[in-house]
Each structure stands twice: as C-alpha cells, then as structure tokens.
Amino acid sequence: xxxxxxxxxxxxxxxxxxxxxxxxxxxxxxxxxxxxxxxxxxxxxxxxxxxxxxxxxxxxxxxxxxxxxxxxxxxxxxxxxxxxxxxxxxxxxxxxxxxxxxxxxxxxxxxxxx
Amino acid sequence: xxxxxxxxxxxxxxxxxxxxxxxxxxxxxxxxxxxxxxxxxxxxxxxxxxxxxxxxxxxxxxxxxxxxxxxxxxxxxxxxxxxxxxxxxxxxxxxxxxxxxxxxxxxxxxxxxx
Numbered sequence: 182x183x184x185x186x187x188x189x190x191x192x193x194x195x196x197x198x199x200x201x202x203x204x205x206x207x208x209x210x211x212x213x214x215x216x217x218x219x220x221x222x223x224x225x226x227x228x229x230x231x232x233x234x235x236x237x238x239x240x241x242x243x244x245x246x247x248x249x250x251x252x253x254x255x256x257x258x259x260x261x262x263x264x265x266x267x268x269x270x271x272x273x274x275x276x277x278x279x280x281x282x283x284x285x286x287x288x289x290x291x292x293x294x295x
Numbered sequence: 296x297x298x299x300x301x302x303x304x305x306x307x308x309x310x311x312x313x314x315x316x317x318x319x320x321x322x323x324x325x326x327x328x329x330x331x332x333x334x335x336x337x338x339x340x341x342x343x344x345x346x347x348x349x350x351x352x353x354x355x356x357x358x359x360x361x362x363x364x365x366x367x368x369x370x371x372x373x374x375x376x377x378x379x380x381x382x383x384x385x386x387x388x389x390x391x392x393x394x395x396x397x398x399x400x401x402x403x404x405x406x407x408x409x
Contacts, residue, residue: 214394214397221401221402223399223402224339224385224397224399226396226398275394278393283344284397285341286331286338287338288338289337291336
C-alpha cells in the first residue's frame with residue numbers, strides 16, 4: 182500500500198520565480214495538509230485541503246496557494262520566491278471522518294531558493 | 296492557541312541508557328498530543344499519540360509517553376537506547392476537531408553513544 186508520495190524530492194529555484202510542489206495522498210485518504218520545515222525548526226502548518234477546498238490555513242502569506250484535485254492529490258504553489266522560502270515542504274494525508282488526526286507524512290520536497 | 300515547548304534541543308545518551316525527551320504544551324482546549332521521529336532527509340514518522348484514552352501511551356520501537364494534565368506535559372521515554380534511535384524527535388499538539396492542524400515543537404536531536 183503506497184504511502185504519501187511527493188515530487189520532486191529536490192528543487193532549486195531563483196528568487197522571484199514560482200514553484201509547484203505535488204503530493205499524492207496515501208490510498209484511502211481524502212485530506213491533504215502542507216507543512217513548511219525550515220532548517221533546524223519544527224514543521225509549520227501552511228494549509229489543509231478537503232473536498233477540493235482550503236479548510237484551514239496557517240499564518241502564511243497569499244504567495245502560498247494550493248489546490249486539490251478530484252483524485253485527492255494536491256499541489257502547493259509559491260509565487261515570488263524569497264530566500265526565506267528555502268525549506269523542506271512536507272505533505273501529510275489523512276481521512277477526514279476518522280478524526281483523531283491520524284496523519285501520514287511524505288518524505289518531503291527540499292526547496293532551495295538562490 | 297496552542298504551543299509546544301521541547302526542553303533541550305540536543306540530548307545525548309549511551310547505548311542501553313534511559314531516553315527521556317521532554318515536552319510541555321499549552322492549549323486552551325483538551326488536546327491530542329503526538330510524538331514524531333525524523334531521520335535525516337526523511338519525513339515524519341508517528342511514534343505514538345494521545346487521544347484521551349489511557350494516559351500512558353505505548354508506541355513503536357519501545358517508546359512510551361505519559362500525559363500529565365496537571366503538569367501539561369507529555370514526555371517521551373524509552374528504557375534502553377539503541378543506536379538506531381539516533382534521530383530528531385518532535386512533539387506536537389492539535390485540538391480535537393477532525394484533522395485539526397498540528398503545532399510542533401522545535402525538536403530534540405537525540406544522539407546515542409556506543
């Protein structure tokens with residue numbers, strides 16, 4: 182049973198560019214959450230998608246946007262990249278009606294902004 | 296609002312010694328509490344979670360944690376450290392809404408010496 186798949190694994194972008202990160206949830210999961218983990222820090226919640234809508238959002242600027250597709254996969258888009266956006270971006274999937282927050286995390290995408 | 300404080304950014308133990316990683320939380324509502332482990336260049340793996348059943352929670356790889364409401368603590372322990380336990384450990388809290396966002400601590404790097 183496949184877990185959470187994220188692509189690409191590594192990415193280098195130039196300041197000011199735009200980037201799209203992708204996530205395929207664990208089979209049977211319908212909810213996708215995104216987290217940003219800066220070097221030496223704990224992950225920080227960006228937003229969560231369920232039924233193709235953003236359900237919760239953390240304290241991130243509008244440059245961060247997302248999308249969920251009918252097959253439950255998700256994209257994270259970041260516009261006008263800043264050096265401070267360099268981080269490991271983690272996707273976590275879960276099943277909404279199970280509750281108790283049983284998240285499964287992917288291995289992440291390492292974004293470097295130069 | 297919720298927050299997590301992990302006491303000690305680095306903990307070093309000898310192989311076979313007791314592992315104790317400290318976590319204190321702040322939450323205005325009854326929380327769910329989690330411990331995750333992260334190996335280098337990997338995502339997060341759930342060790343254990345507290346969701347209001349028994350206050351002593353047993354997880355994978357011999358780890359356990361005890362929820363102490365009066366102390367607002369959820370410390371992680373393992374009786375005997377193994378070299379393979381060397382990793383970074385994160386404590387996290389969420390509210391009890393289905394798929395509530397996780398708020399993570401800063402992490403504790405565990406080093407195990409032979």
